[in-house]
Amino acid sequence: MPEPATALSTLTAHGLLPLAEVSSDFFRDRSGGGCIEENKLFCPGWVADNWDRYVDPTLQHLVLVGSAVAAGFLIAFAMAILAHRNRWLATPFLAGTGVLYTIPSIAFFFLLLPITGRGALTAIIALTAFNLQIIFRNITTGLRNVPPGVTNAARGIGLTPSQMLWQVELPLALPEIIAGLRIATVSTVALATLAVFANGGGLGTEIVVGANITFKTGIIVAGSLAILMAILFDGLLLIGGRLLSPWQRAALS
Amino acid sequence: MPPEPGTPRAAREQGPNPDASAVRFEHVSKRYPGSGVDAVSDLDFEVPAGEICVLVGPSGCGKTTALRMVNRTVEMSSGEITIGGRSVREGDPARLRREIGYVIQQIGLFPHRTIADNIATVPRLLGWDKGRIASRVEELIGLIGLDPEMADRYPAQLSGGQQQRVGVARALAVDPPVMLMDEPFGAIDPINRSRLQNEFLRLQAELGKTILFVTHDVDEAIKMGDRVAVLKKGGHLAQYATPTELLMEPADDFVEDFVGADRALKRLALMRVRDVDLWTAPVAMAGDPTGPVRQALFSAEVPHAILTDRDNRPLGWLSARDLAAERVPELPDSIADPVLDADSVLRDGLAALLQGSSHYAPVVDRRGALTGVLSVEIISDFLASDEAAEPDHGAADRPLA
Numbered sequence: 001m002p003e004p005a006t007a008l009s010t011l012t013a014h015g016l017l018p019l020a021e022v023s024s025d026f027f028r029d030r031s032g033g034g035c036i037e038e039n040k041l042f043c044p045g046w047v048a049d050n051w052d053r054y055v056d057p058t059l060q061h062l063v064l065v066g067s068a069v070a071a072g073f074l075i076a077f078a079m080a081i082l083a084h085r086n087r088w089l090a091t092p093f094l095a096g097t098g099v100l101y102t103i104p105s106i107a108f109f110f111l112l113l114p115i116t117g118r119g120a121l122t123a124i125i126a127l128t129a130f131n132l133q134i135i136f137r138n139i140t141t142g143l144r145n146v147p148p149g150v151t152n153a154a155r156g157i158g159l160t161p162s163q164m165l166w167q168v169e170l171p172l173a174l175p176e177i178i179a180g181l182r183i184a185t186v187s188t189v190a191l192a193t194l195a196v197f198a199n200g201g202g203l204g205t206e207i208v209v210g211a212n213i214t215f216k217t218g219i220i221v222a223g224s225l226a227i228l229m230a231i232l233f234d235g236l237l238l239i240g241g242r243l244l245s246p247w248q249r250a251a252l253s
Numbered sequence: 254m255p256p257e258p259g260t261p262r263a264a265r266e267q268g269p270n271p272d273a274s275a276v277r278f279e280h281v282s283k284r285y286p287g288s289g290v291d292a293v294s295d296l297d298f299e300v301p302a303g304e305i306c307v308l309v310g311p312s313g314c315g316k317t318t319a320l321r322m323v324n325r326t327v328e329m330s331s332g333e334i335t336i337g338g339r340s341v342r343e344g345d346p347a348r349l350r351r352e353i354g355y356v357i358q359q360i361g362l363f364p365h366r367t368i369a370d371n372i373a374t375v376p377r378l379l380g381w382d383k384g385r386i387a388s389r390v391e392e393l394i395g396l397i398g399l400d401p402e403m404a405d406r407y408p409a410q411l412s413g414g415q416q417q418r419v420g421v422a423r424a425l426a427v428d429p430p431v432m433l434m435d436e437p438f439g440a441i442d443p444i445n446r447s448r449l450q451n452e453f454l455r456l457q458a459e460l461g462k463t464i465l466f467v468t469h470d471v472d473e474a475i476k477m478g479d480r481v482a483v484l485k486k487g488g489h490l491a492q493y494a495t496p497t498e499l500l501m502e503p504a505d506d507f508v509e510d511f512v513g514a515d516r517a518l519k520r521l522a523l524m525r526v527r528d529v530d531l532w533t534a535p536v537a538m539a540g541d542p543t544g545p546v547r548q549a550l551f552s553a554e555v556p557h558a559i560l561t562d563r564d565n566r567p568l569g570w571l572s573a574r575d576l577a578a579e580r581v582p583e584l585p586d587s588i589a590d591p592v593l594d595a596d597s598v599l600r601d602g603l604a605a606l607l608q609g610s611s612h613y614a615p616v617v618d619r620r621g622a623l624t625g626v627l628s629v630e631i632i633s634d635f636l637a638s639d640e641a642a643e644p645d646h647g648a649a650d651r652p653l654a
Contacts, residue, residue: 153361156326156433157375157423158351171365247365250407 036215043217053206058225060201064192067124069185072131080139093136101133105191109198123200127191131184138180142173175248178241182234189230273302273463274337274430276323281332283318283488292318293488300480303461307478309468315488316467320433323465324350336431351375354424354432358439360416362408368419369404375426393422396456414445421453434466450476471512475519483508497523517636521600526593526616529635531625536561539583543576555613555626560585565622567592567615589615595624603632
């Protein structure tokens with residue numbers, strides 16, 4: 001039944017891919033029924049017996065996504081504010097984050113290995129770098145889309161530049177900022193499954209286990225958990241954004 | 254404005270707001286970086302405290318630049334602007350701006366804040382306590398005639414006219430002595446614009462602010478201004494005068510052209526029917542003997558007699574046939590139409606005369622009693638006379654067209 005895939009074995013042999021031990025215990029299915037023996041695509045009985053395998057990877061995944069999005073947001077936010085004050089910075093920032101966005105994540109992991117070593121930190125750095133472009137672009141667009149009449153009036157009635165930023169421009173840019181965070185979060189949930197290649201844990205570990213054998217239920221479970229996590233984050237951001245911008249619905253009514 | 258039995262006129266008669274400050278331009282010029290010519294060139298004039306000064310001119314004449322140098326949203330290149338004798342260049346621009354009301358064409362309400370919060374912006378910046386802010390907001394919402402329950406709505410839920418009223422309320426929040434208004438009614442449809450203009454003049458009669466008002470519309474300038482500064486390209490002041498002076502004696506061809514070929518007619522919007530010497534017509538009530546009426550017609554200014562009721566209200570014109578009878582009939586040949594309100598402006602009076610294709614129209618006071626007769630001749634005599642040149646008509650005293 002378990003058949004090693006040669007390419008992955010090679011990676012493992014070079015110590016680049018940490019494969020979880022697949023013990024004989026792995027194929028435990030107390031509900032029986034021959035689902036595993038028949039090698040069906042999805043065996044619910046197996047899931048019922050093995051759900052605890054996914055607790056730690058899920059938590060790791062949450063940490064990966066949470067840290068990468070939070071760090072990406074903080075850095076991109078600072079860059080966007082700088083570029084807002086000094087317009088000439090916008091172009092180099094956009095180009096720089098664009099390059100980081102385009103580097104394939106796995107290549108990034110391997111490039112970082114000599115510097116940050118193997119582990120979650122490497123994965124988080126790469127995922128953060130990937131996020132910057134999306135978030136930066138959205139904050140910048142949001143700030144730019146504030147109607148000129150509003151900023152003209154705000155300045156004219158005596159708001160200082162920082163009052164204008166925090167009280168007028170950022171609140172009005174919020175819908176775009178939230179939209180950027182939603183895209184970044186969902187992409188990061190998906191990309192974080194590659195963290196396993198940097199030994200960064202997460203749901204990717206369970207997917208790689210599944211990749212190594214013909215039994216696919218594990219992949220389906222890990223993948224579904226990632227999808228659920230993406231939907232959950234997306235929904236939370238959507239609701240949070242709505243709550244923070246009640247005027248938007250007023251504008252439509 | 255018509256003397257409403259109430260506050261506005263009474264307030265106006267107390268003179269300008271003692272807190273208002275004169276705004277003085279002293280040889281002010283502005284040249285934008287990279288431009289070879291001045292946007293504003295050597296502006297030198299004073300807006301007396303409590304008056305509305307309208308800056309008017311074609312696009313590119315620097316009127317908005319001139320306005321914005323007062324609150325330093327544009328910095329002047331040379332010269333000096335003072336408010337109440339104090340240079341605007343002293344101190345922090347943001348602090349200066351909080352003491353100057355600012356209303357713009359795009360209104361610029363904060364879409365993410367409720368109406369109440371929008372109005373409360375400057376009081377909050379100045380650190381007023383909550384109770385004071387709340388009562389001021391309530392007062393202002395009343396002042397601009399908005400329904401109090403609008404306070405919790407967002408700007409997008411209001412009509413353009415309502416939004417502009419809120420923009421004015423926001424500018425008035427801390428009762429600034431000076432207000433800058435940059436085409437404030439420019440984006441409003443003509444009917445509502447006229448209404449907003451009238452409302453604002455009524456408000457100004459009460460508040461007596463010193464106001465700089467920018468428009469490209471000469472009719473608006475004449476209607477709103479106590480004084481009008483006409484600017485021409487390059488930011489040169491072509492003329493600074495009262496609306497009447499502007500219409501009577503344009504300083505040069507540019508001003509004459511800008512004011513328009515119909516400037517004589519425009520003057521008619523500055524005077525009310527009761528301000529001119531009306532003619533008298535013989536009057537009679539039903540049942541009166543016709544003899545004396547016929548007699549009176551020989552020496553009367555108006556060659557027709559008017560039938561009135563017991564309260565001296567005009568009912569109609571008596572024709573020769575009516576007067577051929579022994580007694581004045583109850584129903585005259587022609588009813589009195591149009592009848593003019595003494596408070597209406599001469600322009601509307603002329604329009605009514607032309608529309609009714611009659612030479613004469615009875616003029617009545619507020620109770621409807623006859624006070625005289627307006628004729629086309631009176632209007633043409635008025636236009637030919639110097640009477641329209643009396644320069645003392647403040648905008649707030651002026652009829653609302």
